[in-house]
Amino acid sequence: MSKSPSEQIALTVRAADNMTEVFLADSRFELIANGIGRTEATVAPGLYKARFRVGQVQTDSLIEVETGGASKIFDGTAVQFASPVPMPQTLTYRQAQAEAAQQLSRVINLKQGTGSQLFLFLRGLTAEASRPWVGVSLHDLSGKQFAEAGQGTCDTANCFCGLNIELDPGTYRLRVEEEPGEIYEMFIVTLAGWQTQVFALAETSWQPGVQAVRAALPDAAVLMAEIDKGFDPANPAVRQTELLRLGLMHGRKILTEIGLKNLLAGTLNPMNAVFIAHLLARREDEVLQALAVDLVGHIDSSLAAHPDLRAALLVPQFVTSNETPPIFTAPPMLNSSWQLITQAVDKEKAVIPSGSLNEQIKAGVLNTALWLLHRLP
Amino acid sequence: MMSNKQHYALVIGINDYPLSGLEPLKGPVNDANDFYSWLCNPEGGNLPTKNIRRIVSSDYPAHTACPTPNQVEALFEPFISDYYDGKKEGERLYIFAAGHGFGDPNDMGKTALYAANVKNMFPWHIAVTEYAEWLRRHAVFNEIVLIMDCCRTINVPHQIREPQYVTLQGNVNADKVKYFYAFAVGSGRKARERLFEDGKNAGIFTKVLLDALRNARPVQGVVTGQALKNHIHNSISRFAGDHEAEPPEIRLDSNQDISFFKRKSAGTVPVMVNIQSYSDTDMLILYDGLSQKIRQEAATASVMTLDLEPGIYKVKIGNTGREKLFEVPNNEQITV
Numbered sequence: 001m002s003k004s005p006s007e008q009i010a011l012t013v014r015a016a017d018n019m020t021e022v023f024l025a026d027s028r029f030e031l032i033a034n035g036i037g038r039t040e041a042t043v044a045p046g047l048y049k050a051r052f053r054v055g056q057v058q059t060d061s062l063i064e065v066e067t068g069g070a071s072k073i074f075d076g077t078a079v080q081f082a083s084p085v086p087m088p089q090t091l092t093y094r095q096a097q098a099e100a101a102q103q104l105s106r107v108i109n110l111k112q113g114t115g116s117q118l119f120l121f122l123r124g125l126t127a128e129a130s131r132p133w134v135g136v137s138l139h140d141l142s143g144k145q146f147a148e149a150g151q152g153t154c155d156t157a158n159c160f161c162g163l164n165i166e167l168d169p170g171t172y173r174l175r176v177e178e179e180p181g182e183i184y185e186m187f188i189v190t191l192a193g194w195q196t197q198v199f200a201l202a203e204t205s206w207q208p209g210v211q212a213v214r215a216a217l218p219d220a221a222v223l224m225a226e227i228d229k230g231f232d233p234a235n236p237a238v239r240q241t242e243l244l245r246l247g248l249m250h251g252r253k254i255l256t257e258i259g260l261k262n263l264l265a266g267t268l269n270p271m272n273a274v275f276i277a278h279l280l281a282r283r284e285d286e287v288l289q290a291l292a293v294d295l296v297g298h299i300d301s302s303l304a305a306h307p308d309l310r311a312a313l314l315v316p317q318f319v320t321s322n323e324t325p326p327i328f329t330a331p332p333m334l335n336s337s338w339q340l341i342t343q344a345v346d347k348e349k350a351v352i353p354s355g356s357l358n359e360q361i362k363a364g365v366l367n368t369a370l371w372l373l374h375r376l377p
Numbered sequence: 378m379m380s381n382k383q384h385y386a387l388v389i390g391i392n393d394y395p396l397s398g399l400e401p402l403k404g405p406v407n408d409a410n411d412f413y414s415w416l417c418n419p420e421g422g423n424l425p426t427k428n429i430r431r432i433v434s435s436d437y438p439a440h441t442a443c444p445t446p447n448q449v450e451a452l453f454e455p456f457i458s459d460y461y462d463g464k465k466e467g468e469r470l471y472i473f474a475a476g477h478g479f480g481d482p483n484d485m486g487k488t489a490l491y492a493a494n495v496k497n498m499f500p501w502h503i504a505v506t507e508y509a510e511w512l513r514r515h516a517v518f519n520e521i522v523l524i525m526d527c528c529r530t531i532n533v534p535h536q537i538r539e540p541q542y543v544t545l546q547g548n549v550n551a552d553k554v555k556y557f558y559a560f561a562v563g564s565g566r567k568a569r570e571r572l573f574e575d576g577k578n579a580g581i582f583t584k585v586l587l588d589a590l591r592n593a594r595p596v597q598g599v600v601t602g603q604a605l606k607n608h609i610h611n612s613i614s615r616f617a618g619d620h621e622a623e624p625p626e627i628r629l630d631s632n633q634d635i636s637f638f639k640r641k642s643a644g645t646v647p648v649m650v651n652i653q654s655y656s657d658t659d660m661l662i663l664y665d666g667l668s669q670k671i672r673q674e675a676a677t678a679s680v681m682t683l684d685l686e687p688g689i690y691k692v693k694i695g696n697t698g699r700e701k702l703f704e705v706p707n708n709e710q711i712t713v
Contacts, residue, residue, distance in 0.1 A: 025607075025611075026666065027667065028666065029594070029607045029608070029687065030607065044667070045668050047665075047667075047668065047689040047702060048689070049689060049704065056563060056566065056623050056624055057621070057623075058624060060614075060704075060707075062703070062704060064668075064691065064702055067668070082621075211398070218565070366482050366531060368481070368483070368484075368485050368564060368565055369531065
């Protein structure tokens, strides 16, 4: 069939995930369309390039649009990104670790309280990272240590360690000693009825000049699951939360109206709620602002106590009726929450009590990581 | 061809850091020298050599831990002094920096290069982005091209200090200064170097950047910053080797893009086509991105080399049903 000079074909490019960025370029590599989850363009028959991006990882596919059809749909494969979570369709998947995490998340190793759980799963991908638990400990807000990661189930051959602790809902400190005297912490929030799952990959230190292999907090992943469900690597919701984390971490605009409605359908996962709130807090488009109000409607009272949601509610997109400035004593998990809190404090719209941990960590905060990381003085 | 007398360049490459725990690098000096060569080349930047100031660690004995911040910053000083004295410096400034680098814990926009005498307790560095921004803010040049092939990881105790230049009011023309800021990786990420097929170690980003400067497809005869950006993003994986190819960060203003140079067409790249089950009756047919047949010839050997401009193509072996889509320059060898 010969090509009509004016022939136009509707080309739809769909990603495997609805939060994967999609770019479509012509044969001269000039961008002609882009979208989230999918993109569409009316094109002439010819050769095109689709790029699928998750965080900092991208994969390309070449597409031929032939003459004679009114439309063409191209489905991309899932982008394989690196993740501390041992789940399929990632560059860092290890089946033995996934199975171990699934099993260990359902067994309590330590009991420090009741109502919530904290599951810590550390793993390595190389022989150098066979002891990913080294230097990792958990502390209460006062700094008192209540567990070392090595108290969990540790497997040098398969390079992992899993520790599941039952404790009171609240905020806890996850500490990593990179080298003697070089100590960093992030904060973990647990909620009643939920298990907070923290995953980290042990790597050569993220700090220049430090050679030790330690759990990398800046790239850690945090998921939440209902307390009796445990971790399930095959659950699509796990990948969804990771896509949200990577989107927020790399400043990507991955939320769409449809995507957000899907996320808000059914039981709202608290970690998704946190990520969504912070992704929305960066957006100014009207449709998403309206959806931000929808999100607030999905937040129940137990979830509303989460410091990262309370921080997100400080931005104008989330209309609240707060008359008195909220008080933040415990640190949030996300660095973006910290930024919102400190900005609100400057405008006298929030309060950090004198002597609180929030006041103490101010000087050591690492402002460019996703998580609120601070260096112990 | 007349050289670009109003174009200037600062080129910095640091391999060795003998006073710190930082591992020596193998690529930055090569990168700086390769970029210097491109700047001098009449087909490249076409700068007079007197307009290029270069400092590399191999200029000094390794144990001396040079260059220090003062030695590098001395390269920037004349531009700042001239501005202070009321002289307009030039049309375009290239700043190329390769070595160990880091990002500021409090500002994602800032990136610095560690000086050779860096110590963990004394993070001596050159605040390269700060210098670029000062020169832009004061419209010392009409165009600023900043290239940094270095890590942008964060080390909390290491903050980027503003250089000790004088504080002046910005220039009213600052918003008209065109810029092209290209970083090997996004904020917080690690840049990579590797041994290339030519036997030299080099930064992956510098390699792809130089390839873009040489081969990017012009738009209406002009290679713009956007054209370079497109080329870099489309070909980074080709240069990454076994490393995971991370997208570079390239900042420009599409409303006032830099026209790097004029070029009639893109450079061509040799592509080897391996024909499976080769028969001397095979016919090789090549289609361009518009699905137009651009070449049809008898396959004279099981391996044929096609010189092609960057783009997407389809090759077909007539009557066999075998065909393959491929892109140039990313696919140097294809089997069909």
